[in-house]
Amino acid sequence: MxxxxxxxxxxxxxxxxxxxxxxxxxxxxxxxxYTSGIGVLNLGHCNETVKTAVEKQLATFWHTSNMFENSKQEKTASLITNASGLGHVFFCNSGAEANEAAIKLARKATGKNKIITCTQSFHGRTFATMAATGQEKVKVGFGKMLEEFAYIPFNDVAALVNSVDANTAAIMIEIVQGEGGIHKIEQEFLDAIKTASEKFGILVIIDEIQTGIGRTGKPFAFQHYQIEPDIITIAKGLGNGLPIGAMVGKKELAKHFGPGSHGSTFGGNPVSIAAAEATLQVVFExxxxxxxxxxxxxxxxxxxxxxxxxxxxxxxxxxxxxxxxxxxxxxxxxxxxxxxxxxxxxxxxxxxxxxxxxxxxxxxxxxxxxxxxxxxxxxxxxxx
Ligand SMILES: Cc1ncc(COP(=O)(O)O)c(C=O)c1O
Structure with missing residues (x-):
């Protein structure tokens, strides 16, 4: 047993x-x-570059807290902002936590509640990200979901136009639906998202947890298309096997995530950060x-x-x-x-x-x- x-x-x-x-x-x-630990080991098992960086960190210190200055977090964050064109990074420990941070930030920054996601999407297993996920099977038995999520079929422009309104804080999408069956987004759908976001002041959140960190041949999959996200979320391949996630957003969002607004004890842990820095230096070449x-x-x-x-x-x-x-x-x-x-x-x-x-x-x-x-x-x- x-x-x-x-x-x-x-x-x-x-x-x-x-x-x-x-x-x-x-x-x-x-x-x-060819599972790569579900899209995590982008540099393969026990990659030597990542291993050396992690071992070096293990020999110095393992954990402090985010109260301390942390030049390694800064350096890793700037690798991500330079590659994505976004302004700031919040480090956490997993994909669901990155999406949770994105949902909280979108609600706080816009003062609105509704988040539109797609059917067959997958965004995580916490209460907010389970609600965001457009698949009934992950919600069975868990009672009343967090409110104000709306679901539209992937790539359905008419459904998007019908769903957006003045209470919409964000539209959250994957560029390739991973868990949902490897379905690619269409430029036309992204164009409609851009138009709606400009009209109603809606934030565009792109979940790059499975598609990011070089998986599709660009640092982030959105870079194959014409779209400028306000927020992207990453995890999986970021630490090549060490647990780390991040929510990455435009500069102007920083004022809504000030001291005390959000946090994580382990987020940006030095050992995971060492793995992420080493990984990104290879993958973003x-x-x-x-x-x-x-x-x-x-x-x-x-x-x-x-x-x-x-x-x-x-x-x-x-x-x-x-x-x-x-x-x-x-x-x-x-x-x-x-x-x-x-x-x-x-x-x-x-x-x-x-x-x-x-x-x-x-x-x-x-x-x-x-x-x-x-x-x-x-x-x-x-x-x-
Ligand atoms: C697109 C996407 N978002 C979010 C998640 C959740 O990530 P985690 O399992 O690290 O919480 C996953 C995991 O498969 C994913 O594929």
């Missing part, structure tokens, strides 16, 4: 060691890990990001080529190294069969196989993944 709350259906794989794109389990099986785009194009093109005539494949979608293969069949049996073949992948919703390789992966590994996925998916017949 486990002593853990059974909140996860855990896989029957216990990691022993992991390095780069590879994970070896306690029973000695070696896996190509132009050459590194160009390679992400090249690898992403190679992977999606090869998947298209290999799976185009397979009956159970419905659609292949992606951006950079964030790729979804939508099937007519359930994804879970395919995920389990890929595990037997030594490949770790994720699902996104019931029918989508989701690939989130480390951004440092190489062609040999990509080819291995393509070969195994083709073999497993090609062996399946449609299940009605």
């Amino acid at each position: 486990s002593s853990l709350f059974p909140t996860y259906d855990s896989w029957q794989i216990e990691p022993d060691v992991a390095k780069g794109s590879w994970l070896t389990s306690k029973d000695g099986t070696k896996y190509l890990d 132009d050459d590194f990001l160009l390679e992400v785009i090249e690898k992403g194009n190679y992977l999606i093109n090869q998947i298209h080529e290999n799976l185009k005539d397979i009956e159970i494949v419905k659609e292949i979608r992606g951006m950079g190294l964030m790729i979804g293969i939508e099937l007519v069949n359930a994804g879970q049996p395919i995920l389990l069969e890929l595990q037997k073949q030594g490949i770790l992948v994720l699902t996104a919703g019931p029918n989508v196989i989701r690939l989130l390789p480390p951004l440092t992966t190489n062609k040999t590994e990509l080819d291995l993944c393509i070969e195994k996925i083709t073999k497993v998916i090609a062996s399946k017949q449609p299940v009605s």
Whole structure:
């Protein structure tokens, strides 16, 4: 009998060691890990640069509090503001906390309450972020949700126009819906968001928790489009495995988040900050990001080529190294069969196989993944 709350259906794989794109389990099986700890290990397992930075910090001090001056937080924040064009950073420990901060700031800065999000979105598991999430399944059994969230179908301009009003504080979106099945936003929808935000004084919050930190081949996925967010939220890849999140906002929002308005004991912890600084110095390099785009194009093109005539494949979608293969069949049996073949992948919703390789992966590994996925998916017949 486990002593853990059974909140996860855990896989029957216990990691022993992991390095780069590879994970070896306690029973000695070696896996190509294209889950990256759910989009966290953008530089792969046990990255040496991050490890050295963390070890250096561990040898000095581990934690103080945010009452102390902190030049390392400042330096890491400026890497984020320089790459995003935004003005200020609030450090926290997770994606949900980053979104929680964004929701609080948007309400305080605008003096309004309503937040519009999209159906099939995912924004976290705290009370506000669960309410923000446009999926009923995450809310079941938790009673009355935090009020004043409205949901519109993703990319539905007419629904957006109908939903915005004088009480709308913010519109919160993902550029690629990750948990919702790897769906990309359309420029037309972003144009409508921009028009509405200008008309009603609405803040645009972009949740970059899964898409940020180089995952799509730009520092942040919004940079593939014409849109200027007021706030972005990041976490996952930010610390390459150490827990850290951040809410990043325009300069003019700073006056609404003064002393005493918001906080976090562990937010911006020196060890996590050391990991984030080292990670960002690698990921935000132009050459590194160009390679992400090249690898992403190679992977999606090869998947298209290999799976185009397979009956159970419905659609292949992606951006950079964030790729979804939508099937007519359930994804879970395919995920389990890929595990037997030594490949770790994720699902996104019931029918989508989701690939989130480390951004440092190489062609040999990509080819291995393509070969195994083709073999497993090609062996399946449609299940009605
Ligand atoms: C887009 C998005 N937002 C928010 C979250 C929540 O992040 P965390 O699990 O770190 O709280 C996730 C996690 O999967 C996510 O994908």
